Amino acid sequence: MKKLGIVVTDPTDWTADALIQEARKRDFETFCPDLGKMETSIQKNIEHMTSEINLLELDAIIIRDIGPVKNDSHVYRFNVLQQLEESGVTIINSPAAIQNAANKFNASCLISKAGIPTPETFVTQETEKAMKITETLEDVVIKPVFGYKGIGIKRIKKNEVIGPDGIPEKTTAYDFVCGHIEEKGMVYIQEFIENPGRDIRAFVVDGKVIGAIYRNAPEGWWLNNLSQGGTPQECRLTEEQENMCIGAAGAIGAVFAGVDIIESKEGCFVLEVNATPSGAGIYKSLNINVAEYIIDSIENRL
Structure with missing residues (x-):
């Protein structure tokens, strides 16, 4: 029986549950490793363990949700997935693909290089240059480079900050952009497409x-x-x-x-x-x- 890991932090998630049920129908022995509980031992052999299994014993892994990560844990989880892939474990999506998609800046570059139309996009680390871009385009969307579910996205139209619900916010465009750069170190700006x-x-x-x-x-x-x-x-x-x-x-x-x-x-x-x-x-x-x-x-x- 083939061993399949479905990486997820919430087993009640619809997609995770659908994957688990379908895998069991196909006679896979299924596991739901939580990468937040993963441990590695490097001795004569290397083992990457969760509470359930040595991940190197899996035949394949489907990544639904790596979970919230910060600091070194982010690098650690992806490094382990890369090592599992190099050891012959089938992983979809690959760690490289997930990183490509998760980084909106990198994704925009890859999509554009493939000749696929994408909104005009600008990235800068300086508030004054960001403001010049927003004023030139007149209607833009500011997105976190690493974000999901639309969280943290704002629109700046004619120097006015607008929330996702269409309601103007009290903060000025300059203060918002300045604060964003102070927090993130950069700002990712896309033209708003009517x-x-x-x-x-x-x-x-x-x-x-x-x-x-x-x-x-x-x-x-x-x-x-x-x-x-x-x-x-x-x-x-x-x-x-x-x-x-x-x-x-x-x-x-x-x-x-x-x-x-x-x-x-x-x-x-x-x-x-x-x-x-x-x-x-x-x-x-x-x-x-x-x-x-x-x-x-x-x-x-x-």
């Missing part, structure tokens, strides 16, 4: 789009994430949109990915690629179980 009040999340597995949904923003909002109150709706992609999503996932190096694209009068743009995506929205909207496709991918690699 859109129909929605974006598209496509789920890609092994170079194919298995389903896509619109994420409709709540009334008055400009942020569309389902975790921020957006509502899912079935979406039928054009051939061009499908190719964009497949190309973006490939540029990141992801076996499976959630690719976010935005529509505008000027065409479509890839916003982000998520290499640890939830499959809940696709399932609830389309009755497509992404776990079936991901486990297929694992079986094909073993």
Whole structure:
């Protein structure tokens, strides 16, 4: 019996549960290692242990959620995953793909190099230069380079800071940008793409789009994430949109990915690629179980 680890911090997460159930149907012996409890011993042999198992004994690992990390723990967890991969453990998505997607700056570079349309993006470490960019573009989005679920995203329109709900905030654009740079050391700025009040999340597995949904923003909002109150709706992609999503996932190096694209009068743009995506929205909207496709991918690699 093949041993499969599903890395997750919350086993009640819909996607994690779907993966566990599907793996058991396929007769995998399943484990849910928590990397936050991982320990390594380096003696004559190297062992990477969780409370359940020596991770080197696994045949494959699916990474759903590495968990909150900070300081050296972030490097440690990814180093272990890289060593497991080098030792022959099949890992999807690979540590490299997850790092590529998690770093929005790096992802933007990779997507652009692949020739895929992405919003104009600027990064600077200086407040004055950041302000000049926001004033020139007039309408921009400020994102944490490492962020998820739309948390911490702000919009600056004509020198006014606007929250995800569309309500202007009291802080000035200068103070916000200055504080952001003081905290993060840099600022990642994207042009705001005028859109129909929605974006598209496509789920890609092994170079194919298995389903896509619109994420409709709540009334008055400009942020569309389902975790921020957006509502899912079935979406039928054009051939061009499908190719964009497949190309973006490939540029990141992801076996499976959630690719976010935005529509505008000027065409479509890839916003982000998520290499640890939830499959809940696709399932609830389309009755497509992404776990079936991901486990297929694992079986094909073993």
